[in-house]
Amino acid sequence: MPVSTMQQDKERLFQILLKDAFFREKIILSSGQESDYYIDARRVTLSPEGVYLSGKIILEMVKGDKVAAIGGPTLGADPLVGAIGVLSFQTGKPINTFIIRKAPKPHGKQQQIEGPLIPEGGKVVLIDDVATTGKAFVESIDVLKKYHISVHKAICLVDRQQGAQEALAKYNCPLAAIFKAAEFLNFKTQNVKFKS
Secondary structure, X not given: OOOOHHHHHHHHHHHHHHHHOEEOOOEEOOOOOEEOOEEOOHHHHOOHHHHHHXXXXXXXXXXXXXXXXXXXXXXXXXXXXXXXXXXXXXXXXXXXXXXXXXXXXOOOOOOOEEOOOOOOOOEEEEEEEEEOOOHHHHHHHHHHHHOOOEEEEEEEEEXXXXXXXXXXXXXXXXXXXXXEHHHHHHHHHHOOOOOO
16 A cells, blocks of 8 residues: 555654754753653744645645634744645645734734634634643633634644643644654654654
């Protein structure tokens, strides 16, 4: 049975993340937790091939979903939404994107959601590079709720498996991860070939 393009894209993205973004060292995460490894996904999502593959995979994951837009919290979602906008246009199925600021802009229209207007009652997909506790996703859901925008699902490149899925479940929002942190940890310790 031939390997699908999606599978090839995932394998290539995994190899890039493993080589350029996975570090075994003590670090304090944005959640305040200490970890003995770090995944610096922006080293990949801000690289041409990395963001291309990430955007392509995410678009494949939402194929068939009827949503008004795809976006997420700054800074993790920023490069991803740019790639998704371009790739969706190139495939003839353009989808609007958005970025959620940490706080409303103090000047101009004082917006917290940047991008084309999402209609009230619209459904969106939230994206981010790495999910740990899910705090950034939850904060994004809270912002979107103020504008009567619902979240269909959340997608991240890597789920560190430290509570994000459970936190989002409380909002009836499923979390889909391209990779789980365990895949990187197992690969580094066992040096086994990646399998999806």
